Amino acid sequence: xxxxxxxxxxxxxxxxxxxxxxxxxxxxxxxxxxxxxxxxxxxxxxxxxxxxxxxxxxxxxxxxxxxxxxxxxxxxxxxxxxxxxxxxxxxxxxxxxxxxxxxxxxxxxxxxxxxxxxxxxxxxxxxxxxxxxxxxxxxxxxxxxxxxxxxxxxxxxxxxxxxxxxxxxxxxxxxxxxxxxxxxxxxxxxxxxxxxxxxxxxxxxxxxxxxxxxxxxxxxxxxxxxxxxxxxxxxxxxxxxxxxxxxxxxxxxxxxxxxxxxxxxxxxxxxxxxxxxxxxxxxxxxxxxxxxxxxxxxxxxxxxxxxxxxxxxxxxxxxxxxxxxxxxxxxxxxxxxxxxxxxxxxxxxxxxxxxxxxxxx
Amino acid sequence: xxxxxxxxxxxxxxxxxxxxxxxxxxxxxxxxxxxxxxxxxxxxxxxxxxxxxxxxxxxxxxxxxxxxxxxxxxxxxxxxxxxxxxxxxxxxxxxxxxxxxxxxxxxxxxxxxxxxxxxxxxxxxxxxxxxxxxxxxxxxxxxxxxxxxxxxxxxxxxxxxxxxxxxxxxxxxxxxxxxxxxxxxxxxxxxxxxxxxxxxxxxxxxxxxxxxxxxxxxxxxxxxxxxxxxxxxxxxxxxxxxxxxxxxxxxxxxxxxxxxxxxxxxxxxxxxxxxxxxxxxx
Numbered sequence: 087x088x089x090x091x092x093x094x095x096x097x098x099x100x101x102x103x104x105x106x107x108x109x110x111x112x113x114x115x116x117x118x119x120x121x122x123x124x125x126x127x128x129x130x131x132x133x134x135x136x137x138x139x140x141x142x143x144x145x146x147x148x149x150x151x152x153x154x155x156x157x158x159x160x161x162x163x164x165x166x167x168x169x170x171x172x173x174x175x176x177x178x179x180x181x182x183x184x185x186x187x188x189x190x191x192x193x194x195x196x197x198x199x200x201x202x203x204x205x206x207x208x209x210x211x212x213x214x215x216x217x218x219x220x221x222x223x224x225x226x227x228x229x230x231x232x233x234x235x236x237x238x239x240x241x242x243x244x245x246x247x248x249x250x251x252x253x254x255x256x257x258x259x260x261x262x263x264x265x266x267x268x269x270x271x272x273x274x275x276x277x278x279x280x281x282x283x284x285x286x287x288x289x290x291x292x293x294x295x296x297x298x299x300x301x302x303x304x305x306x307x308x309x310x311x312x313x314x315x316x317x318x319x320x321x322x323x324x325x326x327x328x329x330x331x332x333x334x335x336x337x338x339x340x341x342x343x344x345x346x347x348x349x350x351x352x353x354x355x356x357x358x359x360x361x362x363x364x365x366x367x368x369x370x371x372x373x374x375x376x377x378x379x380x381x382x383x384x385x386x387x388x389x390x391x392x393x394x395x396x397x398x399x400x401x402x403x404x405x406x407x408x409x410x411x412x413x414x415x416x417x418x419x420x421x422x423x424x425x426x427x428x429x430x431x432x433x434x435x436x437x438x439x440x441x442x443x444x445x446x447x
Numbered sequence: 448x449x450x451x452x453x454x455x456x457x458x459x460x461x462x463x464x465x466x467x468x469x470x471x472x473x474x475x476x477x478x479x480x481x482x483x484x485x486x487x488x489x490x491x492x493x494x495x496x497x498x499x500x501x502x503x504x505x506x507x508x509x510x511x512x513x514x515x516x517x518x519x520x521x522x523x524x525x526x527x528x529x530x531x532x533x534x535x536x537x538x539x540x541x542x543x544x545x546x547x548x549x550x551x552x553x554x555x556x557x558x559x560x561x562x563x564x565x566x567x568x569x570x571x572x573x574x575x576x577x578x579x580x581x582x583x584x585x586x587x588x589x590x591x592x593x594x595x596x597x598x599x600x601x602x603x604x605x606x607x608x609x610x611x612x613x614x615x616x617x618x619x620x621x622x623x624x625x626x627x628x629x630x631x632x633x634x635x636x637x638x639x640x641x642x643x644x645x646x647x648x649x650x651x652x653x654x655x656x657x658x659x660x661x662x663x664x665x666x667x668x669x670x671x672x673x674x675x676x677x678x679x680x681x682x683x684x685x686x687x688x689x690x691x692x693x694x695x696x697x698x699x700x701x702x703x704x705x706x707x708x709x710x711x712x713x714x715x716x717x718x719x720x721x722x723x724x725x726x727x728x729x
Contacts (some may be wrong), residue, residue: 140628161631173629177647187633190643238633 088438089152091116091241091274092137095374097146099132106132108298110146114242114276114291119268121289122278123323128295129244134278138167138244151241166235169242170251172227179258181206181215182228187238205237208267236271245277249284261287282322286310294318310367315446319365326412327445328364340444346410350384354444363445368413370441373402375427378436385436388412391394402427406434470700482697488701498685498702502709505681506597509664510605511653516611516660517653524615524652528622542612550606554673557602568592594676602670607663611656618652619645622657654717662710678708682706 090113099107107129114120122130137148139160155163174182185202193201206212207357209229220226226287228248235243248264249257265288268275279285283418286306287291293303294317302314308445313319316327330344340354342362352364377422378385388406400423402414412435416423427433471490472482492498527538545553560566568589575587592598626648630640646653668683675681682702689699 138632154627159631160628161636165632167629167632169625169629171623171625173625174615175626175629175648184629186635186643190630190633190635190639234629234633245561341636422479 088116089116091118091151092276093147093149094133094137095147095149097133097136097148098144099129099136100108100139100144105298107136107143107443110300112293112300112303114274116274117144117272119265119275119288119290120277121285121292122276123278123282123285123321124295126280129298130278130280130295134244134246136166137276138165139163140397153376160392164241165244166238166240166242167246168228168231168248170247172224172231172251174227174230174234176219177416178219179215180211180217180219180222180265183219183230184233184237187234199221201237202233205233206234206357208270209233222250225260228260232267232294236273240273242274242276245275247278247280249279249281259283264288286322294321296321304339313365313443313445316363316365319443319445324368324413324415325365326368329361330363330364330409332359346406346408347384349444350439350446352384352439352442356445358446360446364446365443366437366441368401369415370416371435371437372418373404373414373430373433373435375433377434382438383436384442385434386410386412386438387432387434390433392426393429396432404433450683452644458692465678466557466700466703469696470704472697472700474695476696481727488698489705491698492702492705494705497681501680501685502682504682504707505665505706506709508600508603509550509661512600512607512664513657513661515600516607517615517656518658520608520611520615521653524612524619526611527616528619539613539616542609546609550669553606554602554670557598557605557674558593561601563591563593565592594679595677596679598674599671599681601677602674603664603667606667607660607671610663614652614655614659616652618649619677658714658717661713666706666708 092113094110097107097110098105101165110133124130127371132141135294137150139155141318146156146400147154152176170222175186178186180371181202184205185198188198188201192232198252203212203215206215210232211226211229214222214226216435219230222230228251231380232248239312242282245264249260252260261284264275264277267322268288277285279286286309289306291303293307294301294309294311295318302309302318304312309318313322319325320327330342330347330350331348332340333343334341335354337359339348339351340355340358341349341351342364343349344364347364350364364447372383386406386408388404388410390402391405392403395418400416400418400420402416404412404414406412467593469480471482471484473485473487475481510514527535527542528537558565561624562568571590574589575581581587581632625639630644631637665681666686667681667682668687669680671679672684672687674679675684686699686702686706688696688715689702693699
């Protein structure tokens, strides 16, 4: 692997009474689309602001392209940021906004105008160069903020919740556009988001943060299919969790005694003991009125308690006699799928042991 | 609507109209004024160079004091706005506190500060002696701080400071701080950020502060009267004297309206300038 573009080394940030970022250490490769994902207050924005230079780490180093920039002021760092509020200067035209970062660093006027126009073309705003920001929609303002940051040719582009202020349709479109733009310009993107869909669909790798700590860093599919712990499994996507105790292990199979599912065996590569959680994603759960034919599946029986219809999929909740509540997502493959079952029906829910994850509590 | 309008008509527009009418009248006896439609009062004000000089002096003293007010109030407002939330009410309170004391008492307090054997000269003398400058240049000579233009300007700046701080604070407080961060992020220095982003975006507060301070300064008479002595009077003092000591209401009314036209002129120039500026930027 080549030199990482950013190295976060043992970075801590302490606010009075709160450890906002707790010993974060990881590398980000050049040209990577990297996401910092977590619930609000998990420290992701603080970490981003430390990279941008608006917060100083309490301890630790932030190295960009081989240079420790922990104490370099924000206006001398080779990074640029797209703010959550966009922060497009309302008293300047679109083209002046984009040219601002070049003007203040003494780039000659003719170069400013060519580069600013190029940047506007890239975000498809070439025809709005002379507008004032208050004449633009939210999506257009965001493109101005993007162009303004990209025109500086930063080594890293930081995006703070860039899509949170857009409506659902536009957000989906911008997700794709941002991903294409990143490939196009070949700059490392670091995006902060609390929206797992955003992170999963755009990022090459995702760091899941929780209470100031980085819980897991992995590619989207790994994160979803092999979460390290309960928090990650629960935060990324939907999940059914069952508590249990390890009773034994043979080869790569672990035996677990669970309250709701009885004694089960699941494949697990690493050693496990004590109390654990079993996790299964609701879309991997099958549901039917008849008992499963295969003996190799695990599951239980229950009553359909709730049913939420979403058009393409339905979310069902099955309650068992032992008080478990199991979420199931089914594809509404045919028009009749929804008619086959109803709230109150007694059904079997089951899944393959391979789709079960064993998580240390 | 009606009560507000009635209030305005009864207590503002009607008195103003009466004074306006009187400005076209002449005194017929000690207690009677007759409105004859004469322009003599205006002619007298504009033809006598003494009054034009006083108007001119009032203008530059007010302009200078307003500028000083802005220069001092901006950093104060900035500091309050960036102070911790729990300190803000206290700091604003300190700015507003002088309002709780009568203007007359505050002005007399300033006399105690500025007079020959006042607190300012005591302080300066102490510094002078501590630095042992008296060995080099001889004994300390008290500075003439009172009864001159300096005293008037200092008094005006002191009295009107809160009117400048409050609108400035409001506009700086409203300013989204991410604009400042964005400017720094794009490579601008702190001072560049201040002049290119902070000042233009707080311009509404700056303009209202300037207007709120400049107009009453132009018409003030108590401060120049007490601090300025005989040779530092402003147009407000002349007008006050016409209505009281000189008992010449028509001339006082004419001077009042001349002052008002100057104020209107200043406001008109401002709106023309700002209108042209925004027209260019679109």
